[in-house]
Amino acid sequence: MSDVSKGRRGILKGMAAIPAAAALPGLLHAQGRPIVVGLPIAQSGPAGVADHADHLNGAKLAVAEINAAGGVLGRPIELKVVDIDILTPEGTQAAFRKLADSKVQAISSPFVLIPQPAIDALGSYKAPYLHGNTQIASLELVRKNAQKYGHIFQLDPAEVYYGLGFPPFLEQLQASGAWKPINNKVHIIQEQIAYTQTISKSTQEALKGSKFQLAKVTDIQFPVQDWGPVMQEIKRTGAGVIMVDHWVAAELATFCQQFSANPLKGALVYLQYGPSQPEFLELAGKAAEGFVWGTVTGVLADKKGTEFRQKYRKANPGIMGLVYTGMGYDSIYMLAGAWKAVGDPDKFKEVADHIRKTPFRGVNGWSYLDNEYQASIHYPLQAKDPEKGMAHLFFQVQGGEHRIISPATQKEVNFKPAPWM
Numbered sequence: 001m002s003d004v005s006k007g008r009r010g011i012l013k014g015m016a017a018i019p020a021a022a023a024l025p026g027l028l029h030a031q032g033r034p035i036v037v038g039l040p041i042a043q044s045g046p047a048g049v050a051d052h053a054d055h056l057n058g059a060k061l062a063v064a065e066i067n068a069a070g071g072v073l074g075r076p077i078e079l080k081v082v083d084i085d086i087l088t089p090e091g092t093q094a095a096f097r098k099l100a101d102s103k104v105q106a107i108s109s110p111f112v113l114i115p116q117p118a119i120d121a122l123g124s125y126k127a128p129y130l131h132g133n134t135q136i137a138s139l140e141l142v143r144k145n146a147q148k149y150g151h152i153f154q155l156d157p158a159e160v161y162y163g164l165g166f167p168p169f170l171e172q173l174q175a176s177g178a179w180k181p182i183n184n185k186v187h188i189i190q191e192q193i194a195y196t197q198t199i200s201k202s203t204q205e206a207l208k209g210s211k212f213q214l215a216k217v218t219d220i221q222f223p224v225q226d227w228g229p230v231m232q233e234i235k236r237t238g239a240g241v242i243m244v245d246h247w248v249a250a251e252l253a254t255f256c257q258q259f260s261a262n263p264l265k266g267a268l269v270y271l272q273y274g275p276s277q278p279e280f281l282e283l284a285g286k287a288a289e290g291f292v293w294g295t296v297t298g299v300l301a302d303k304k305g306t307e308f309r310q311k312y313r314k315a316n317p318g319i320m321g322l323v324y325t326g327m328g329y330d331s332i333y334m335l336a337g338a339w340k341a342v343g344d345p346d347k348f349k350e351v352a353d354h355i356r357k358t359p360f361r362g363v364n365g366w367s368y369l370d371n372e373y374q375a376s377i378h379y380p381l382q383a384k385d386p387e388k389g390m391a392h393l394f395f396q397v398q399g400g401e402h403r404i405i406s407p408a409t410q411k412e413v414n415f416k417p418a419p420w421m
Helices: 003-016 049-068 089-101 115-121 136-144 160-176 194-207 228-237 249-261 279-288 303-315 324-342 348-357
Strands: 035-041 077-083 106-109 129-131 152-154 185-190 213-219 241-245 268-272 292-295 360-362 365-367 393-398 401-406
Touching (some): 035 089, 035 324, 049 077, 049 106, 049 303, 049 324, 077 089, 106 324, 115 129, 115 136, 129 324, 136 152, 160 401, 194 213, 194 241, 249 268, 303 324, 324 360
Parallel strands (some): 035 077, 035 106, 106 129, 129 152, 185 213, 185 241, 241 268
Antiparallel strands (some): 292 393, 360 365
């Protein structure tokens, strides 16, 4: 465990020990019985802690703003944080049952790795559950039993779009003239959990209809103790595109350090999602320069997104995560809007109906949830209009910062050849 990870986990444990109401400024501006949002937040363990901390911090910022402005219906919002073990079905279900037993008015969750236990725990407790599981398996459960799970919403598109959207990104980048691939081969390095396996399979399927072709698939197993054998496979394969289908920031940081020290010259290296976690830049340092990564939901760099970034960094100094910070923030504002419209947070069905039928524009973009999956729609594959879907963002580390390079509607900077190019 890195010192950075230990520090973030220590902070999280401290947060859990403080009642949410006491930790938020401006609460006295709102009176009456609190409206309670439950947050199952991983505070220990080998995975998920950084993302969960980001989500909690984003939610806390939203609550502070809303309460300082008078709350919702004259009532303050309060956060109830419970620890969760996202690696086991028992730990996952226990956290959600605890929140249901507490009769919270809603649940805002960054993600769980095993979605069915969480969903089953809320089968009979109909408070709205907003999450970022990013799993088609989770969405299929909702689609197949819409009546039972009509209160469950995913605030981003499914993980399949990571794979389906990758070859089009490569083609557009090549067409722009900013990148000339050394060849059209793609080498996928895949981790073994269902999430990364689904991404790999959808990427392989999408490659069949693209200008690029699959060269090799190399398996890795979390935790990755040694990237040496992978580096050897990269050199032997010699693909122009390397996709590292893994999501743990600390391990991807180590990969970057080893690859940068002995790179495959000319290759474009894409890291699956993990660099979004703050500790990636902290641990990778200068070795992160030039790597590309993506997310199907992230804080935009437009006026709304930039204002949020500034407020968040003021409240939480240091490197900012650019995914779940915005989702945590947006989830609270989405709930607040529904409560105001319905007039009673305890009318769960009416609140869920409002969330489903009302498009929401947050710092992470647009959520249109009125579909069979009750999940945000992917732009550009599902929605052709950027105002009708959630943008699939591609970033590149430039000058030690994450900068959006695609899609064109959200681009901050152009792609820049990596140091090893």
